[in-house]
Amino acid sequence: MRVVIAEDNVLLSSGLELLLGRAGFQVAAVAVDAAGFLAAVREHRPDVTIVDVRLPPGFSDEGIRAALQARREFPGLPVLVLSQYVEQQYAAELLATSGGGLGYLLKDRVSRVDGFIDALRRVAGGGTAMDPEVIAALVQRAGDPIAALTPREREVLALMAQGLANDTIGQRLTITANAVHKHIGNIFAKLGLAVSDNGHRRVLAVLTYLNAAR
């Protein structure tokens, strides 16, 4: 699987290259700014991209804007955005682009290699990987409708919104995939969402719901 990385910090990008190489990914290009990233995407047509939010020259949100631009040019291009901090606002802007294949994670998560590689694979496969911090903030903000859920259902909701599959959620909570399935049915019923078993469409429905709810 070919990856294009946009990361200006050499220490981090070489770390990522090492980590991705060991996990069997092929790093096609490492760009150090937004323009370089867009050029590399056009040239290599990667299977998945990893983008740092802050890039030269302004070191503000160039990465987010480059990711949005790349997804406008190549609809559905899988993008995993990495950042030293997470903002709901950025998650919302990324989610507003159509199609799946989206990830937004704290850089901290990279150090949990298995989880990170799993997230990258999910994004590459058109799935979603949202940072637990983003989800926690969204769930907290959503307030009332979420309060109708049982604590267990809330746990399942949080993990599902991160983009995890049923069996992974089951492993995390040490319950069966079947129980997860049942919980999800209840959650969708309580939130008034149409049940959909298709992996990432389900996640997008939940995220869109959380994003809009107050």
Place this chain on the structure above:
Amino acid sequence: MTTRYLLGSLLSAVVTLAGLPVWLVPRAARFWAAWHRDRAGWLLAEPRRPPFPAWPPSPAWLTLPGRPSLRARITRARAADGRTLRAVLWLPVNIVTGLVLGLPALLCVGNIAVAVIATPLWWAFPFEERPRLFIDVPVPDWGTALTLGPLQIGLLLAVARWVLPPPARLHARICTTVLAYETKERLADRVAELTRTRAEVLDAHGAELRRIERDLHDGTQARLVAIAMRLAIARDAFADRPRDDDLLERLIRESHEGIEEAMTELREVIRSVYPPILADRGLDGALAALTAGCGVPVRLALGDVQRIPAAVAAVAYFTVAEALTNVTRHSGAGSADVRAGRTADRLVLMISDDGTGGADERRGSGIAGIRRRVRALDGTAVLDSPAGGPTVVTVELPCGW
């Protein structure tokens, strides 16, 4: 309003005359004059502080250490001398203007009262003592009472409405002119105030630096030391024969977890120093993100918030963040408003909600934190939260232009 002002002026003239010995005491003279100056300013609609209750006195660590410098005291004393002199000279002016300009108002109000009583009750008076309208017209029957009474009331109300304001303004203007601060005094006051606030700002800023230092020293730095120690042991143990793989695994795992915790802490410290979203999006973008992420719907009205100094923008961001946290946690509000904009050299923030009010700073709400940060920039923070609501937090921050 102007009639009330004139009646007050008349009363004040009488009180000034009656209590003349008291008003010759410098402190009393200055107080009496200052009170009238404010009153006149209010009539002339000079800008005043917003009608919000003041903040409670500042905590001990914010008060000035020791006495003000000798020079500051001398400057202030000189300014006070000039003010006393003018206040004493103003006393006769106040007596004369108060009597001359206040009497017509008294006559006007008095005759309205006469008409109000005479119109329905003229018959209750003995014949020779029948009340007189229009100064000297006795009221013999209902016909006269019902024509002349309302006419007199109407005419005098018209006088109060259209004729009395100019003398009231004249009185106020004489008052402010006589009592106006000289430029020198104004500057002396300003210098005294700036000296005081600068000391407070330095104190508050120092406290902020110490907090950051403590967070980094006790948190992140301590963690890094612990991690380095574990890695050093692991490196050492790696060469052991036979190698204790369990120990190595534990040391590396603990190091890894320690680094993750250090990263989380560091992120918190960074956020508390300068929120990254501000660097990314500027104050307008950061406030938009903040209000969009709030648990209750927030209307955001932004004026000109471009080119706000970074330190001011950071405090503005914290203010809105803390205030909105309070709105979600304590107010029970259904919606909130955030307004931010510049007036002259200040950034003004106003966060209001339609909640239950009764916010109490002492019950550990984030308002103490807002005040601490606002003071560090020589700004003002005002909380208005009557029981039953609404709650309004107003913060003004000088931008140094």
